[in-house]
Amino acid sequence: MKDLTTNEGMNPMFQEEEQEFNLNEYLRRYYRYWYLFPVFICIAFIAAFFYLQTTSPVYNTKTSILIKDEKKGLSGSQGDILSELSTQFGGNKLVENELEIIKSKTLMEQVIKELSLDVSYSTRDGLRTVSLYKRSPVVVKPEVITEFALKEPLVVHVVDENHFRFNNEEKVFSFNQRFANAWGAFVVLKGPKSTYDKVTVTFKDTKNLTEGMLSRLTVEQPNTKSTVLEISYEDVDTQRSKDVLNKLLDVYVQSSLGDKNSEASNTLKFIENRLGLITGELGDVEKDVESYKRTQGITDIGTESKLFLENIKENDSKLNEVNTQISILESVENYIQNAGEGAVAPATYMINDPVLVSLLTKFNDLELQRERYARTTSPNNPLLQTINTQLAGTRQSIRENVQNLKRGMAVTKRNLEGINTRFSAGLQSIPKKEREFVGIKRQQSIKEELYLYLLQKREETALAYASTVTDSRLIDAPISSFNPIKPKPSLVWLGSALVGILLPVLLINFLFMINNTIQSREEIEKVTHSSILGEIGQMKGTVNGVPGEESIIKMTSRSAVAEQFRALRTNLQYLGDGTCRVIMFTSSIGGEGKSFVSINLAASLAYSDKRVLLIGLDLRKPTLHERLGVPNRFGASNSLIGQGNYEDFIQSTGVHPKFDVLTSGPIPPNPSELLSNGKLPVLLEELRHKYDYILIDSPPYGLVTDSALIAEHVDATLYLVRFNYTIHDHLKRIGDLQRARRFNNLSVIFNGVNYGAGYGYGYGYGGYGYGYYSEELEGGSKSVGSRLKKLVGKV
Incomplete structure (x- = not known):
């Protein structure tokens, strides 16, 4: 089979792929966080429900008047005497001027004064505040209003037909009395009968109230060729809006x-x-x-x-x-x-x-x-x-x-x-x-x-x-709309649904913007232009108290990760010309799974009746002996400095009879010089005759130069990239190594892939994914959430 690592002639193709938009990959990022959508939609619907329950509906009241414009109005149809009188004392009006006069603060302040709108009455009906305009059981006639009254409302509790009390006070008063307190001086009168016994009296500043009412008043000229003005006013109380328009027109006419x-x-x-x-x-x-x-x-x-x-x-x-x-x-x-x-x-x-x-x-x-x-x-x-x-x-x-x-x-x-x-x-x-x-x-x-x-x-x-x-x-005459103009329930529900969808979309995009780690194998292929020899799924849970990502998988099981290692074992025959037997494992930084993959791949090879030796050449920070549970008093460092025969340092792992390990041994003061003293190729050449596969666990290439020294004497290099861990900038190193051909038969292993998070379409036979297999980590438990996520994750 053709060498998978030879990608020099494929650079134009990879560049073209970088420009293509992958819809499946784009949608997959949202599918990965699918649970955010129902959560945010539920929150948005709850917020919409409370908004509709607490917000009072606003109605629109309209009226129209005719202005006799001297330029656009009637002329020549009156009698001579009336025409003369109209000419002598008639007003010279322009529609545009009258439009501005109707919206003047002076007229609106007079409306507020004559309708006593600076004192409003309301009560609570469930979650909503209800206006009691002309329906309040109490009427307050203010004489002097203090600054405190403009900030704090006065609550009046109706005790019976003749008595009431203020706020939370226990003292009872009678109607038609004059009071002087923190709210000012006023008289409380008895209003019409009402089913409400708690009334909130709000005193408003005339200037601020005028500006607020003018903001809800609209005066328009529907047709520029006519002199008709259409006046509309928005209010939560239809009767109050009608009274405001009627009084406004009355004040305007009198003026x-x-x-x-x-x-x-x-x-x-x-x-x-x-x-x-x-x-x-x-x-x-x-x-x-x-x-x-x-x-x-x-x-x-x-x-x-x-x-x-x-x-x-x-x-x-x-x-x-x-x-x-x-x-x-x-x-x-x-x-x-x-x-x-x-x-x-x-x-x-x-x-x-x-x-x-x-x-x-x-x-x-x-x-x-x-x-x-x-x-x-x-x-x-x-x-x-x-x-x-x-x-x-x-x-x-x-x-x-x-x-x-x-x-x-x-x-x-x-x-x-x-x-x-x-x-x-x-x-x-x-x-x-x-x-x-x-x-x-x-x-x-x-x-x-x-x-x-x-x-x-x-x-x-x-x-x-x-x-x-x-x-x-x-x-x-003023006519109010039958249905409220706002809020409209249909638009609120639709808007809440859109917000419930838009917020997680924005959140997910934000997470991807700030996340600079590798999320898919497509990203690796586009940047490195290297082939991916295999994928290893994420190990969750624990095995005998050992974290899944550090455990040794039971190769006789039918678990998903065990099958992936079997597939990786099979793909080793496609490295180079198929005769690569000495393989080095490296990565950009620590924690990307070199030891985990090398141990389990060696175990998988041993179960296929191959004699396998795993050498720990990470002389700076050795971990193989801890994972395999073997002593590290002597090892490769002793052999490289000539302190004995390597055969004395090789140990059986206990995982399989054909799986041996040569640990790193004592940490030397000069690892790089030790690896370049010329004894490593001699050691590897002697070991080739005794083992079918020699796997080398080397230090991260992105941190030290030890891996580059070891790579000169191996048949192939497997570069570990870990899902949601390796950052994008580290992939550029792999691309540089591929173009410079510094490592023989360089391939990539994508480790720690989280398929349950919506990644890709799974990895298995016939597109069924790993849900086909029943075995998972020994001793691991499945929660309801994980079962649901796994069920939804099948595509």
Whole structure:
């Protein structure tokens, strides 16, 4: 048969195998720890069960309102009067702005205050906490709340219909009493009848409660082309969520109406003030007319005086309009100067200049917006600062426009006064009494016209004020979802199952990441490019008080490991050209099973009627004599230094008549020099004639150079690699030895393989694995867990 150790020409093939993904090997790592999956899944299901039992279901309540947006709303369908009033006093709303206003802290704080949500009531129902909103048998009306109350809830135990007690106190109190304790000052009232007699009263900080409620409030615009807003609120209590939405919309509407009525109210105040002044002046003029006629006895005015009177009256009317305009401009100037300090807004209807009317309208709109955002935003809000900047610019423009108009009015007034002077000169021919009467009558006519004008504007403003309606309309009343939105049992159970699977997967991958030891024979073949001559399973339990991994196997048994040694014995004929009789056992480090494998392989060879000699050449740390139970006073070290004939040092092991051992003997001070003095090859050559197989237990190659000295005189080397013990870096040494051909006929023995842990597919005949054999370690016992693991491990 071809030499199994000749792998030089197979390097490309091995490199290609290193790049291939072995699904069977990948899944085997999880199969090895199969018991973690049911354990973690059970833990995850238990956690999911308690989570569902302790978590209160959350419901979603929705409502929708229509906002009359000036850009997207209806237009042109109203009557002329209503359209004019809407234009004069209607609110200029944007859906985006209203969306932010509804979510403002100011409105939510008002909702909390009116619904008394800063005091909540709950109780325990099994593992779950149940809300008692509007169902609590006790109602607490707080007057003063302390910091302690915000941290610790107050527990009220209902004793009977008229009495209760606090926390764990024994003292009983009556309802409708005022208390002052660590929680503050409050009154406890009797609530509706309830089956719960233990109520937990929780006091909440309004600021924190507002932020929490706003986080559960959602305001969305489903369609950007419409002005409909959809408002939803999440809560464990459906009735409370409905009340919150209803009260929020109510507060929002009242706030909107207040803003809209502000301008009309200011206009009415201005007109009322002007009417009061004009009424007094008109009364004085009428009294003057009556008094003059009575004292002067005037009953009629001549035709000539009528002509002058009409001209003067027309001119005086114009002059009065100019004076009125100047007065209005002065009031505008005063309003602009004192805006924001309670100044009454001027009536824009009596201003003829369209530019000034536009600026005043813009100023009033900006002032309303500033007041609205000042209630809902902070002073440093960029939007509020932008509005303040626009107000300052508009105020400056109004001032400049008023100054220009006043200068123009002054010129017109001087012209009209000059015309009056000329007309007055024409009246000199009229009798003095008639002339004086015309002057008084002229003042009466002017005051009457102005009085009627103000009365008309007052009625128009009052009508607009009375007809003011909100710019929003409720579409759907708040409706709560029938099923809770969270937690959803199906998703919780599915998530727990996934977590129960994912956690062990992550744990297993983590264990493999931190584990740098050899787990499979494929790893050995990929790194070393060496053939594996045989596998030896893990020895568990004890045999006659000796650990399994150090025991001598009974070769006549039908145990799994005994069969593996028989297979290894058979594979020795394939080493080299089949004539390898002197075989060395070595490894990377100690503890990988050189002595265990060499002793049991020698015993197996002896049972096949072969004369076998096992030589202990681990001159630094000998263990063969301890395992075989023979003395070590003399041995190989004595023979190598010439202190007698080797035949005097060879001992029978007692394991089998054809199994002899040459122990290492006394530990020499210079093992390496002793092995290289030239006597070892002579010793081995003489022993070849007396024994069929000579097995040498040598020191670890990875620690000392003794094995390299011995390897020069043997036919083959068996390198021990131990499952879950040898680290990956040590395999590189085997690969280096294989490429350099430093060891003759180098092969690997995979020792201590744990098949019960899900490794591979077993090792046996016909794929049945070692479960086919009934014998195990003598004196070993099988636990229920090991039987189950062995049963599951069969594939």
